Amino acid sequence: MSASRKVRRVPLHLVVIVLALIWLSPSLGLLVSSFRPRQDLLASGWWTAVATPSEWGRFTTGNYQDVLLRQGMGRAFLNSFIITVPTTLITLTIAALAAYALSWMEFRGRQVLLMTVVGLIVIPLQMTLIPVLRMFNVLRLSGTFPGIWLAHAGYGLPLMIYLLRNFFGALPRELFESAYMDGATPFTAFLRLVLPLSVPVLASAAIFQFLWVWNDLLVALVYLGGYSEVAPLTLRLSLLVGSRGQDWHLLTSAAFVSMIVPMVVFFSLQRYFVRGILAGAVKG
Amino acid sequence: MTVTNKGRAHWFYLAPALLLLGVFLVYPSAETIRLSFYGPRSDVFVGVQNYLRAFTSAPMLTTFRNNLLWMAVFTLFTVGMGLLLAVILDRVRYETLIKSVIFLPMAISYVAAGVIWRFVYAFRPAVAPQIGLLNAIIVGMGGQPVWLLIQRPWLNNLALIAVGVWVWTGFCMVILSAAYKGIPREMQEAARIDGANEWQVFRCVTIPFLKSTLAMITTTMIVFVLKMFDIVYIMTNGAYDTDVIANRMYNEMFQFNNYGTASAIAVILFLAIVPFIVLNVRRFRAQEAVR
Numbered sequence: 001m002s003a004s005r006k007v008r009r010v011p012l013h014l015v016v017i018v019l020a021l022i023w024l025s026p027s028l029g030l031l032v033s034s035f036r037p038r039q040d041l042l043a044s045g046w047w048t049a050v051a052t053p054s055e056w057g058r059f060t061t062g063n064y065q066d067v068l069l070r071q072g073m074g075r076a077f078l079n080s081f082i083i084t085v086p087t088t089l090i091t092l093t094i095a096a097l098a099a100y101a102l103s104w105m106e107f108r109g110r111q112v113l114l115m116t117v118v119g120l121i122v123i124p125l126q127m128t129l130i131p132v133l134r135m136f137n138v139l140r141l142s143g144t145f146p147g148i149w150l151a152h153a154g155y156g157l158p159l160m161i162y163l164l165r166n167f168f169g170a171l172p173r174e175l176f177e178s179a180y181m182d183g184a185t186p187f188t189a190f191l192r193l194v195l196p197l198s199v200p201v202l203a204s205a206a207i208f209q210f211l212w213v214w215n216d217l218l219v220a221l222v223y224l225g226g227y228s229e230v231a232p233l234t235l236r237l238s239l240l241v242g243s244r245g246q247d248w249h250l251l252t253s254a255a256f257v258s259m260i261v262p263m264v265v266f267f268s269l270q271r272y273f274v275r276g277i278l279a280g281a282v283k284g
Numbered sequence: 285m286t287v288t289n290k291g292r293a294h295w296f297y298l299a300p301a302l303l304l305l306g307v308f309l310v311y312p313s314a315e316t317i318r319l320s321f322y323g324p325r326s327d328v329f330v331g332v333q334n335y336l337r338a339f340t341s342a343p344m345l346t347t348f349r350n351n352l353l354w355m356a357v358f359t360l361f362t363v364g365m366g367l368l369l370a371v372i373l374d375r376v377r378y379e380t381l382i383k384s385v386i387f388l389p390m391a392i393s394y395v396a397a398g399v400i401w402r403f404v405y406a407f408r409p410a411v412a413p414q415i416g417l418l419n420a421i422i423v424g425m426g427g428q429p430v431w432l433l434i435q436r437p438w439l440n441n442l443a444l445i446a447v448g449v450w451v452w453t454g455f456c457m458v459i460l461s462a463a464y465k466g467i468p469r470e471m472q473e474a475a476r477i478d479g480a481n482e483w484q485v486f487r488c489v490t491i492p493f494l495k496s497t498l499a500m501i502t503t504t505m506i507v508f509v510l511k512m513f514d515i516v517y518i519m520t521n522g523a524y525d526t527d528v529i530a531n532r533m534y535n536e537m538f539q540f541n542n543y544g545t546a547s548a549i550a551v552i553l554f555l556a557i558v559p560f561i562v563l564n565v566r567r568f569r570a571q572e573a574v575r
Contacts, residue, residue: 019369124510150304277458
């Protein structure tokens with residue numbers, strides 16, 4: 001690359017770096033502030049703490065101890081797992097079975113069913129909240145884990161079925177023909193053939209559903225709202241915003257606690273995440 | 285396609301999904317439409333009164349205005365920034381790193397994003413040191429600190445929309461970037477050799493190629509924005525003229541216990557989304573036809 005070309009590319013690099021800084025600095029501010037004692041946090045901006053080496057020794061994990069042990073974020077962390085993991089497994093199992101039938105079985109009404117599923121992907125959850133809440137109150141499912149597992153599974157199914165069906169439907173037909181020649185039943189073909197071949201798309205779908213449920217506020221708010229002992233991180237954090245809105249040492253560390261798992265998932269499985277987005281959105 | 289089932293075996297695979305879809309999506313939606321014609325406690329039939337109220341009451345009109353503002357500004361910026369990033373990041377070697385930075389907010393919850401941005405917008409009187417990044421910059425440049433979230437009606441709404449843009453630009457960037465890399469390089473090179481400048485290449489080669497992807501993500505963003513709830517709930521809970529339809533519905537339901545009006549608002553939201561449901565189903569059928 002010639003020197004003049006390099007000079008001409010300086011504005012390009014500047015724009016890119018400035019944009020990246022704008023995107024990064026809010027999260028960075030949160031992370032730094034979550035390690036600062038309350039009085040420091042109120043005395044100066046977080047950028048001062050970063051730029052002043054003499055302040056580095058004052059960073060502490062005290063805020064985290066406070067939110068985890070005394071503000072209920074520890075219990076909420078556990079609740080988020082108890083809500084998210086079973087939901088993801090239930091949704092994926094049910095979606096995979098349905099997607100298999102919708103891709104490789106011929107029956108009347110299949111096309112209509114498929115279109116209904118596609119239509120249901122974008123239906124606003126608001127359309128369902130009141131009747132489902134009433135049903136839950138009658139069945140005593142409000143404020144319970146099984147209730148929210150089922151609700152999230154119902155809400156997540158259309159997109160999951162759609163994602164899996166796009167992949168299952170693209171598997172080569174010869175695969176099934178030779179499996180049947182060898183005496184496989186449709187169900188063994190599903191277990192031994194379709195599922196192992198679909199590991200990448202299953203991973204993408206699982207990450208989607210996991211992050212969606214982990215990050216959900218609305219569903220938890222409506223079906224678990226009044227029951228603090230089952231509240232997930234998002235709900236607990238939103239309560240903290242309401243009651244301790246100016247206690248930044250608590251809010252920053254509590255917010256970061258709620259972000260750790262999604263960030264680990266994101267950084268370790270980014271490839272599958274991106275693939276899922278492209279499969280779900282770019283198709284068509 | 286292969287016929288692999290004998291008799292009614294397919295129902296075994298479909299039953300659990302149909303049951304959940306029926307119980308959690310289809311039946312409740314129908315029930316909500318019915319409830320929207322009933323009073324606050326769903327016992328008295330009131331005709332279209334809930335709808336009349338929704339379309340004439342001042343708080344609801346504010347939510348309609350705000351949803352329109354979100355629709356215009358949020359969609360323009362997420363898609364626009366996503367496109368800009370897709371094109372310029374393709375030209376730098378540290379593309380993957382920057383993409384991760386822009387994409388990261390997609391992974392975290394709106395609640396966490398709300399806390400992050402409340403902190404960015406944090407306001408303190410001019411005599412105290414500013415701890416929010418935005419006001420620190422304003423004061424650093426010699427201005428007066430602003431309490432952004434109460435600057436009605438435009439600045440506070442734009443401040444909330446900025447949070448949404450921060451979260452969703454990465455999504456648009458990833459999809460547009462994948463589509464951009466699918467454009468045959470020879471097309472762009474040929475245009476350059478014919479003397480086109482970068483802007484002309486962008487307008488006459490890149491944009492036509494990305495047209496269908498742009499249309500798809502624009503509609504996706506509009507659907508998201510119509511349903512926007514968490515950011516508003518966390519940052520202002522609709523105070524200071526920042527309310528949106530979805531948050532209003534939640535408050536009618538839980539603050540005012542008015543199930544009739546809440547249902548009517550949900551139906552209005554649904555009706556606004558119906559065109560996009562039709563669009564998605566059509567797109568799906570076209571896609572099925574070429575399979």
